[in-house]
Amino acid sequence: MIPVKTFAARRRSIASRMQGVAILPTAREQVRNRDAHFPYRFDSYFYYLTGFREPEAVLVIVADPGNEDKTRHILFCRDKDPEREIWEGFRYGPEAAGEAFGFDEAYSIIKLEEMMPRLLADQPAVYCALGQDASWDTRLTGWVNRVREQARSGVTAPAQIRDIRLLLDEMRLFKGAEELEVMRGAAEISCGAHRRAMLKTGPGMGEYEIEAELLYEFRRRGAQSPAYTSIVAGGANACVLHYVENNARLKDGELLLIDAGCELDGYASDITRTFPVNGTFSAPQRDLYEVVLAAQEAAIAAVRPDNHWNVPHEAALQILAQGFIDLGLCQGSVDGVIQSEDYKRFYMHRTGHWLGLDVHDAGEYKQNGTWRALQPGMTLTVEPGCYVRPSENVPAYFWNIGVRIEDDVAVTGIGCEVLTSAAPKSVAQIEELMRNREA
Ligand code: GLY
Ligand code: MN
Ligand code: MN
Numbered sequence: 001m002i003p004v005k006t007f008a009a010r011r012r013s014i015a016s017r018m019q020g021v022a023i024l025p026t027a028r029e030q031v032r033n034r035d036a037h038f039p040y041r042f043d044s045y046f047y048y049l050t051g052f053r054e055p056e057a058v059l060v061i062v063a064d065p066g067n068e069d070k071t072r073h074i075l076f077c078r079d080k081d082p083e084r085e086i087w088e089g090f091r092y093g094p095e096a097a098g099e100a101f102g103f104d105e106a107y108s109i110i111k112l113e114e115m116m117p118r119l120l121a122d123q124p125a126v127y128c129a130l131g132q133d134a135s136w137d138t139r140l141t142g143w144v145n146r147v148r149e150q151a152r153s154g155v156t157a158p159a160q161i162r163d164i165r166l167l168l169d170e171m172r173l174f175k176g177a178e179e180l181e182v183m184r185g186a187a188e189i190s191c192g193a194h195r196r197a198m199l200k201t202g203p204g205m206g207e208y209e210i211e212a213e214l215l216y217e218f219r220r221r222g223a224q225s226p227a228y229t230s231i232v233a234g235g236a237n238a239c240v241l242h243y244v245e246n247n248a249r250l251k252d253g254e255l256l257l258i259d260a261g262c263e264l265d266g267y268a269s270d271i272t273r274t275f276p277v278n279g280t281f282s283a284p285q286r287d288l289y290e291v292v293l294a295a296q297e298a299a300i301a302a303v304r305p306d307n308h309w310n311v312p313h314e315a316a317l318q319i320l321a322q323g324f325i326d327l328g329l330c331q332g333s334v335d336g337v338i339q340s341e342d343y344k345r346f347y348m349h350r351t352g353h354w355l356g357l358d359v360h361d362a363g364e365y366k367q368n369g370t371w372r373a374l375q376p377g378m379t380l381t382v383e384p385g386c387y388v389r390p391s392e393n394v395p396a397y398f399w400n401i402g403v404r405i406e407d408d409v410a411v412t413g414i415g416c417e418v419l420t421s422a423a424p425k426s427v428a429q430i431e432e433l434m435r436n437r438e439a
Helices: 004-015 044-050 082-088 093-100 109-120 134-148 165-173 177-200 207-220 235-239 283-301 311-326 334-339 427-435
Strands: 020-025 031-033 058-063 072-077 105-108 125-128 160-163 231-234 255-260 262-264 271-276 379-382 385-388 401-404 407-411 416-418
Touching (some): 020 044, 109 134, 160 165, 177 255, 177 262, 231 235, 235 385, 271 283, 283 379, 283 407
Parallel strands (some): 020 125, 072 105
Antiparallel strands (some): 058 072, 231 255, 407 416
């Protein structure tokens, strides 16, 4: 668990870099149909600065970096409501929320409308996530207009609207020790889920049955939800990159690609493993698998401080291109295959993304037009793959094989820590584990 003081320190840190008023609402509840809702998930920016998980809440920071005593950190949230709490459960209410989450000021969300024009008066700028939610944009411009209406009494309205995400994305990119601890926890649960999937899989089962095993392990061990929709793709389905139907039956002789990770206390894990449904790789499956594994290991070895963002991708491409040539999928030289982008017939995505509160986490990949350097505290995925669709100029024994191997890594002072190494990955490890399946 991230302690309250860490959230408060983040608020102070952001306040020291702004002059004006920050407004950050949490996510809305989403209606599924009629009065049924999707499971609630708070907004990541809001959560990053508050630790508060209830819906209908707004963070407001009135910052004056020249005069820290005047800076105000305000939480607006739902009132206590004994009647609603009978139906929906506990809510803090402003008084208890203010206390528990380290705010000096906390008010009912009902007061927001009345208080915002006053809080915005005579402030130089508004910091918000403009464009994230059109109805909040409308409310914000309404408040600014109400300040403008007071111009004849000498009140000035904010002259600038600035994107608070530029400041927050950069903070979120660098994970502190407490965040890394939560991410290790998420990774460990997801590794357990992948091991469980390998132990449960067999010919004739439905992809959905294996999905159920993953979800069972996530929840059994205290993760709140999957971090994204699980991909459980047998055989040719593995060549559909975002396959989520998970409703086909697994056949003897096929591979099963699983891309699944849980969310624990707001933080995502994101793991892909590919393994044989019957527990033993065929020769063509193994040939392709070993190429992807070597590419992934080369990419992980390239995750270290001062290498730029794209170095792991480039390392993976070298190995994949050579492997594709050796296996007769591509022709010519490694440089030629990379320059012509011929490899994209089989590997059409990139090798990773930032990972954190969001599975595709906040943070710029380039700065001033160049790939940014990796630095300690950054966390990312490393996930090369190979997807072979039926095609005349490809040996038929490779058709419909899709392989991806994905780990989560944190950049350290000298290289990287692999957070997800407990999920079996080598051919020997996978086949060994699957020999232990129930009869
Ligand atoms: N599971 C989403 C991704 O791998 O990017
Ligand atoms: Mn993934
Ligand atoms: Mn990923």
